[in-house]
Structure formats: structure tokens, C-alpha cells
Amino acid sequence: MKLFLTLLISFFSLLANNKVYPYAPSEDCKACHSNIYNEFTESMHANATPQKDPIHASVWEKHPQNIKQSRYGCGKCHTPAANNLDKMKTKGEKALPLAENKTHQAGISCAYCHRIESIALHKKHNTNIMSAKEKNYFGTLKNHTESPYHGIQTENNIHMKNGNVCIGCHSHKMNKHGLNVCSTNIDNELNGANCVSCHMPKVSGSISNMHKTDKHTFHGFAGSHFHSNMLTPYVDISLLRQIDNFIVNIDNRTSHALLLHPLRQAVLKVSVERGGKRITLKEITFERVIGHNGKPAMPWKASTTLKDSMLKANEKRAILYDFKIQNGDKVTVVLGWFLVNPKALKPLQLEHNKPATEFHEFKKQSFNF
Ligand code: HEC
Ligand code: HEC
Ligand code: HEC
Ligand code: HEC
Ligand code: HEC
Known part of the structure; x- marks a missing residue:
């Protein structure tokens, strides 16, 4: 039984490894969502990797997970679309962020964020529960045209609107000494404003190139680096x-x-x-x-x-x-x-x-x- 289980597990991990793109690459979105794509590529979400963010790189360089383990646990939030994310998250494995791996350099990619189905709350840091449905994205548009490239799910996902989608990574991060290193107040409703309404305001320009709209949601993620x-x-x-x-x-x-x-x-x-x-x-x-x-x-x-x-x-x-x-x-x-x-x-x-x-x-x- 044990052997069977091990075989089964290695079979599945083999499948997972063979899969080059666990999430559709953000470049796929460019043809139809050019405004959103251009904003996103300049944002810290697209640049959250050690190769693209020098501040992150300098901290990572000194980190014991890098020096002693060669394992990029940070990937859970900084490169969540990585094709070997499971290894990055598993103690004993070796998995570093690589310049030549496109799924690593995708950062917090379009398809990753739009496939967050719900959030599991944990003491050290939260976890995003991902939808298994490929190319079927959560959104908030009430009346949308059909997309020839992907399905759209607008039901039962209030978390896209209320900012819950952000708290899988942004709520808190506790280290092994029990210190909360970084924490955001996630009771984020303040006078009706939330993470999404403040950091992703509506700006002019169409949502897609297929169906013209006056405005779209800003995807440059206004913050302390940009905007x-x-x-x-x-x-x-x-x-x-x-x-x-x-x-x-x-x-x-x-x-x-x-x-x-x-x-x-x-x-x-x-x-x-x-x-x-x-x-x-x-x-x-x-x-x-x-x-x-x-x-x-x-x-x-x-x-x-x-x-x-x-x-x-x-x-x-x-x-x-x-x-x-x-x-x-x-x-x-x-x-x-x-x-x-x-x-x-x-x-x-x-x-x-x-x-x-x-x-x-x-x-x-x-x-x-
Ligand atoms: C639970 C999710 C999570 C994990 C795990 C995580 N981070 Fe982060 N990290 C964030 C978030 C969210 C921000 C943005 C915070 C902000 O701007 O206030 C951030 C920002 C940073 C920054 C600031 C970057 C800049 O350009 O100013 C550094 C440095 C950093 N992280 C290092 C690391 C390292 C090194 C690891 C792994 C050892 C790691 N982080 C693991 C969520 C995480
Ligand atoms: C062939 C064109 C096409 C491509 C490629 C495409 N989309 Fe779309 N997408 C659309 C159209 C059309 C809509 C509907 C927009 C509207 O009604 O104004 C849409 C809507 C959306 C919505 C909003 C759903 C809602 O109801 O809020 C999301 C999210 C989305 N796309 C994500 C993506 C992502 C992520 C990618 C790349 C992985 C992508 N799209 C690639 C055409 C496309
Ligand atoms: C998969 C994890 C993840 C999710 C989900 C996520 N973020 Fe982030 N976010 C990060 C990380 C990691 C950084 C830091 C990147 C860096 O500085 O290298 C960051 C940075 C930021 C910044 C700082 C930008 C700047 O200019 O300094 C803002 C603002 C932000 N995120 C807002 C949001 C909002 C709003 C949502 C929800 C719609 C969200 N994030 C969802 C991981 C995430
Ligand atoms: C960190 C999470 C995050 C990332 C990364 C992200 N989005 Fe979004 N996106 C959202 C949220 C949240 C909304 C809903 C905003 C609202 O309801 O106001 C949204 C809305 C949309 C919409 C609906 C139209 C609109 O303007 O309201 C489209 C289309 C879309 N995103 C496409 C994309 C594409 C394409 C990319 C990559 C180039 C991308 N998103 C990256 C979180 C994200
Ligand atoms: C009422 C508006 C408002 C709401 C709601 C809000 N923010 Fe902010 N946020 C700000 C302002 C103002 C700043 C500081 C200015 C800046 O960084 O450009 C900021 C800064 C940030 C930064 C950068 C901090 C740093 O140290 O680099 C991150 C990350 C962030 N917010 C994430 C979030 C998340 C996640 C939520 C939801 C849980 C949220 N914010 C809710 C207005 C808001």
C-alpha cells in the first residue's frame, strides 16, 4: 500500500513537472486586454522576483533559506505561478527562482490572481485556494460579452470585489519567532473603501479590445513603488x-x-x-x-x-x-x-x-x- 501510494505520488508529481505552464502566461492576455496588460507589466506584481526587484534580491541573498537550503519558500507569494511551486514550498527540496524559467518570472500573474477561488486563513500566513478550472477566470463585471479565449465566472466570488482576493498574500507574515513581520489590517472596509477600490481604481481606457468600454480597473497596483x-x-x-x-x-x-x-x-x-x-x-x-x-x-x-x-x-x-x-x-x-x-x-x-x-x-x- 505504501509503495503504491509513493508510486502514485511520484506519478502525479511527474505530471505536474511536465506541465510547463500551470497558469496561462500573461502574454496570452495582451492581444485582447492591452491596457490592463501594459499597466500590469510595470507593476510590482509582475516584478516581484529576485531577478527583477533588486530590493527583494538583496534580502533574499542573505536569507537562510537561500544560503542553507537553496529553496525559495518566498515563491508562495512572490512567484506563485511557478511550475515547481510545490518544491519551493517543501522543506528538504531544492528549488531556486530561475531567470530562464518563464513561469518564475511571471510573478503574480494575471491567470494566477484570477483563479483564486477562496482564502484559507492560517496563523503564519494565509493560503490561496486555487480553482482547478483552467482558462476560467473570476471577475466582477455584471454584463460582460463572451470571451472567445476563456470562460468567465462572476457568481459566488464576492472576494474579487471586496478585496479578499488580496489577503491570501497581504494579510500578515509571521516568522518562526512568532513575530508578525508585516501585517495589513484586513478589516479593510473603511467608509466603503477596500484594497481593490483604493489600489485598483477605475481609469479611462477599454477593458478589452473586443468590446469598447470607457473605463477599466487600473492594474498597475498603486503603492509605495509606483503610482x-x-x-x-x-x-x-x-x-x-x-x-x-x-x-x-x-x-x-x-x-x-x-x-x-x-x-x-x-x-x-x-x-x-x-x-x-x-x-x-x-x-x-x-x-x-x-x-x-x-x-x-x-x-x-x-x-x-x-x-x-x-x-x-x-x-x-x-x-x-x-x-x-x-x-x-x-x-x-x-x-x-x-x-x-x-x-x-x-x-x-x-x-x-x-x-x-x-x-x-x-x-x-x-x-x-
Ligand atoms: C505570505 C506571503 C509572502 C511571503 C511568503 C513572502 N513575502 Fe515578501 N512580500 C509579500 C508582500 C505582500 C509584499 C509587499 C509588502 C509591501 O509592499 O508592504 C512583500 C514585499 C517584500 C519585500 C519588499 C520589496 C520591495 O521592493 O520593497 C521584500 C524585500 C520581501 N518581500 C522579501 C521576502 C523574502 C526574502 C521572502 C522569503 C524568504 C518573502 N518575502 C516571502 C508577501 C510575502
Ligand atoms: C481573444 C480575446 C481575449 C483574450 C486572449 C483574453 N480575454 Fe479576457 N476577456 C475577453 C472579453 C471579450 C471579455 C469581456 C469584456 C467585456 O465584457 O467588456 C473578457 C473579460 C475578462 C475578465 C473579466 C471577467 C468579469 O466578468 O469581470 C477577466 C478577469 C479576464 N478577461 C481575464 C483574462 C486573462 C487573465 C487573460 C489571459 C490569460 C485573458 N482574459 C485573455 C477577451 C479575451
Ligand atoms: C500571490 C500573492 C499576492 C496576491 C494575491 C496579491 N499580492 Fe500584492 N503583492 C504581492 C507581493 C509579493 C508584492 C511585493 C512585490 C515586490 O515588492 O517585490 C506585492 C505588492 C503589492 C503592492 C505594492 C506596490 C508598490 O508599488 O509598492 C500593492 C499596492 C499590492 N500588492 C496590492 C495588492 C492588491 C490590491 C491585491 C488584491 C487585488 C493584491 N496585491 C494581491 C503578492 C500578492
Ligand atoms: C493581484 C491580482 C490581480 C492580477 C495580478 C490581475 N488582476 Fe485583473 N482584476 C483583479 C481584480 C480584484 C479585479 C476586479 C476589480 C473590480 O471589481 O473593481 C480585476 C478585474 C479584471 C478585469 C475586469 C475588467 C475591469 O477592468 O474591471 C479584467 C479584464 C482583468 N482583471 C484582466 C486581467 C489581466 C489581463 C491581467 C494581467 C495582465 C490581470 N487582470 C491581473 C485582480 C487582478
Ligand atoms: C482607504 C484606501 C486604502 C485601503 C482600503 C487600502 N489601502 Fe493600501 N495603501 C493606501 C495608501 C494611502 C497607502 C500609502 C501610499 C502608497 O503606498 O502609495 C497604501 C499602501 C499600501 C501598500 C504599500 C505598503 C508598503 O509598505 O510598501 C500595500 C502593499 C497595500 N497598501 C496593500 C493594501 C491591501 C492588501 C489592502 C486591503 C487589505 C489595502 N492596501 C487597503 C490606501 C489604502
Whole structure:
């Protein structure tokens, strides 16, 4: 019986290995969904692999799973369309992300995301339950034309609309020390907004080249790398002038912390223009530093949160500046971030990497007095 089972299992894994594309390649969608395809290829979902994302690569390079096991467990979320995903997820196997394997470099592909049927909730991280039906995609369009290439399932999948489809990968990630390294508030309904409505707004351009529509759902996934300008309406900045000082108020009307990944550092920069001169005031940083034994540590070594000054979900933060505003002053407030906290650049050897080192301006506002 045992032998039979082993044979059966190896037979199935052989079948799985022979299958070059477990999910239709995203290039297949290009001919009919060109707007969506073009946005997607520029997004972090299409570029989530060590070969395409230098920040991911530098962390992966140091990771014990890479050094000691040669097994890319990250694939569960970073290369979920990989044809050897099972091996990547299994302890004892060897399976690295390869530049020449197209299913690895597909990232979080079109067909993968559109075949997520439901989400299993787990303590360490959630798991996506995939539909077995190839080329039959979940969608939300009420009235759609038929697609000659694929079937469309719009029933019983409210999760495409309400953002549940995102939480298989984005909800939380707990390391072996029981520390939640990265967590998004998944009670994501805030004033009717959710992951999909905020990060995938409707933009102009047709859904498909076969049936013209005015708008389609943005597939460039606005976030901290790209298109953050689409998300500025969710963070308000105001200024309150007082007799001897002033207060900058930041209202984070987001259902989760302003930034989520522990590598990030947000910065508030305030300057005053007075009589043709610029006066720079103190810089405020917002960050969540994880560590071990009182020192900052890599996500797999960290056992605790050392400091958390990040702007929380739906938080209003008031910051006092001990500076007296005069009539004629122009005060400029800039909220932005570094994708990699400047203190982590050296240990990650990212000092010369542009996306990791450049200051990303999110919102800038000036106040004239
Ligand atoms: C449970 C799903 C999941 C797993 C497993 C996972 N990640 Fe991620 N990772 C994410 C998500 C979601 C993001 C985006 C988070 C954000 O932008 O706040 C991310 C972002 C990152 C980033 C930031 C990249 C950038 O460009 O700024 C790094 C670095 C990273 N992951 C490294 C890893 C490594 C290394 C592994 C494996 C050892 C791994 N991740 C495993 C879900 C996962
Ligand atoms: C031969 C053309 C064609 C190709 C190729 C194609 N589609 Fe479509 N697809 C359509 C048409 C037509 C619609 C319906 C659009 C409408 O009604 O405006 C559609 C709709 C969809 C929808 C929306 C379903 C809904 O009801 O919300 C999804 C999701 C989708 N396609 C995914 C894909 C993916 C993923 C690929 C590539 C793996 C792909 N399509 C390739 C023609 C195509
Ligand atoms: C299969 C796992 C997976 C699913 C499902 C998923 N994501 Fe992601 N997402 C990732 C990973 C991994 C990254 C980080 C890639 C990197 O930085 O290298 C990411 C990055 C992002 C980013 C950051 C983009 C940026 O510019 O920094 C946003 C925003 C995002 N995802 C939104 C969503 C939304 C909205 C959904 C649901 C519609 C979703 N994701 C579903 C894995 C996933
Ligand atoms: C991370 C998950 C994710 C990925 C990757 C993804 N989609 Fe979508 N897609 C969605 C969600 C969620 C919706 C529903 C949006 C809504 O209801 O507002 C959607 C909607 C659509 C629609 C319906 C039309 C519309 O504009 O509302 C089409 C067509 C589509 N996607 C095709 C694609 C194609 C083609 C790709 C790759 C080039 C792709 N998707 C990649 C999550 C994804
Ligand atoms: C009310 C709007 C809103 C909702 C709802 C929302 N987000 Fe965000 N999200 C934002 C804003 C604003 C930012 C910060 C600006 C940016 O990254 O461009 C952000 C940033 C992010 C980032 C990048 C964080 C980083 O550290 O790089 C990811 C990933 C993300 N959101 C995923 C999600 C997921 C998944 C959901 C649903 C569970 C969700 N968001 C719900 C508005 C929203």
C-alpha cells in the first residue's frame, strides 16, 4: 500500500513537472486586454522576483533559506505561478527562482490572481485556494460579452470585489519567532473603501479590445513603488498656526498603517520661505523597527518590535513645531518615504541602488501666511 501510494505520488508529481505552464502566461492576455496588460507589466506584481526587484534580491541573498537550503519558500507569494511551486514550498527540496524559467518570472500573474477561488486563513500566513478550472477566470463585471479565449465566472466570488482576493498574500507574515513581520489590517472596509477600490481604481481606457468600454480597473497596483499619486487623497495634511508655534496634522484615512513593510521609512519635511531664504525645520521619521536582543535585525532573526512610530490605520497625528510663523511666510510640508530605511542600506549592500536610496515624495502642500 505504501509503495503504491509513493508510486502514485511520484506519478502525479511527474505530471505536474511536465506541465510547463500551470497558469496561462500573461502574454496570452495582451492581444485582447492591452491596457490592463501594459499597466500590469510595470507593476510590482509582475516584478516581484529576485531577478527583477533588486530590493527583494538583496534580502533574499542573505536569507537562510537561500544560503542553507537553496529553496525559495518566498515563491508562495512572490512567484506563485511557478511550475515547481510545490518544491519551493517543501522543506528538504531544492528549488531556486530561475531567470530562464518563464513561469518564475511571471510573478503574480494575471491567470494566477484570477483563479483564486477562496482564502484559507492560517496563523503564519494565509493560503490561496486555487480553482482547478483552467482558462476560467473570476471577475466582477455584471454584463460582460463572451470571451472567445476563456470562460468567465462572476457568481459566488464576492472576494474579487471586496478585496479578499488580496489577503491570501497581504494579510500578515509571521516568522518562526512568532513575530508578525508585516501585517495589513484586513478589516479593510473603511467608509466603503477596500484594497481593490483604493489600489485598483477605475481609469479611462477599454477593458478589452473586443468590446469598447470607457473605463477599466487600473492594474498597475498603486503603492509605495509606483503610482502613489493615486493614493494621496487618502492622506490629508493641514496646518494650524498658533501664537508662538504651529502644528502639522496628518490624517491617515487609510485602513492600514501608512507603510507596511518593515524596510520602509516615512519622513515629514517642513521648510519655511521667508524673505527669499529657506529655513529647514526638524525632520520627523515614521518607522517600524524590528529586532532581537535590543538591536535591529533581519526579518528572519527579529523576535520583537523595537520601535513603532509609523502612522497607524485611520490615525490623526499632530506634530508640534516650536517655530513662530510671521505674516508673509510660506510653509511647505512634504510627506514621503525611503523604500529602504537608510540605516538598512549598508547591511543590505543597497547604498548605490536608486529605488532603495531615493526619497519618494508622496504629498507636498504649501501654506501662505
Ligand atoms: C505570505 C506571503 C509572502 C511571503 C511568503 C513572502 N513575502 Fe515578501 N512580500 C509579500 C508582500 C505582500 C509584499 C509587499 C509588502 C509591501 O509592499 O508592504 C512583500 C514585499 C517584500 C519585500 C519588499 C520589496 C520591495 O521592493 O520593497 C521584500 C524585500 C520581501 N518581500 C522579501 C521576502 C523574502 C526574502 C521572502 C522569503 C524568504 C518573502 N518575502 C516571502 C508577501 C510575502
Ligand atoms: C481573444 C480575446 C481575449 C483574450 C486572449 C483574453 N480575454 Fe479576457 N476577456 C475577453 C472579453 C471579450 C471579455 C469581456 C469584456 C467585456 O465584457 O467588456 C473578457 C473579460 C475578462 C475578465 C473579466 C471577467 C468579469 O466578468 O469581470 C477577466 C478577469 C479576464 N478577461 C481575464 C483574462 C486573462 C487573465 C487573460 C489571459 C490569460 C485573458 N482574459 C485573455 C477577451 C479575451
Ligand atoms: C500571490 C500573492 C499576492 C496576491 C494575491 C496579491 N499580492 Fe500584492 N503583492 C504581492 C507581493 C509579493 C508584492 C511585493 C512585490 C515586490 O515588492 O517585490 C506585492 C505588492 C503589492 C503592492 C505594492 C506596490 C508598490 O508599488 O509598492 C500593492 C499596492 C499590492 N500588492 C496590492 C495588492 C492588491 C490590491 C491585491 C488584491 C487585488 C493584491 N496585491 C494581491 C503578492 C500578492
Ligand atoms: C493581484 C491580482 C490581480 C492580477 C495580478 C490581475 N488582476 Fe485583473 N482584476 C483583479 C481584480 C480584484 C479585479 C476586479 C476589480 C473590480 O471589481 O473593481 C480585476 C478585474 C479584471 C478585469 C475586469 C475588467 C475591469 O477592468 O474591471 C479584467 C479584464 C482583468 N482583471 C484582466 C486581467 C489581466 C489581463 C491581467 C494581467 C495582465 C490581470 N487582470 C491581473 C485582480 C487582478
Ligand atoms: C482607504 C484606501 C486604502 C485601503 C482600503 C487600502 N489601502 Fe493600501 N495603501 C493606501 C495608501 C494611502 C497607502 C500609502 C501610499 C502608497 O503606498 O502609495 C497604501 C499602501 C499600501 C501598500 C504599500 C505598503 C508598503 O509598505 O510598501 C500595500 C502593499 C497595500 N497598501 C496593500 C493594501 C491591501 C492588501 C489592502 C486591503 C487589505 C489595502 N492596501 C487597503 C490606501 C489604502
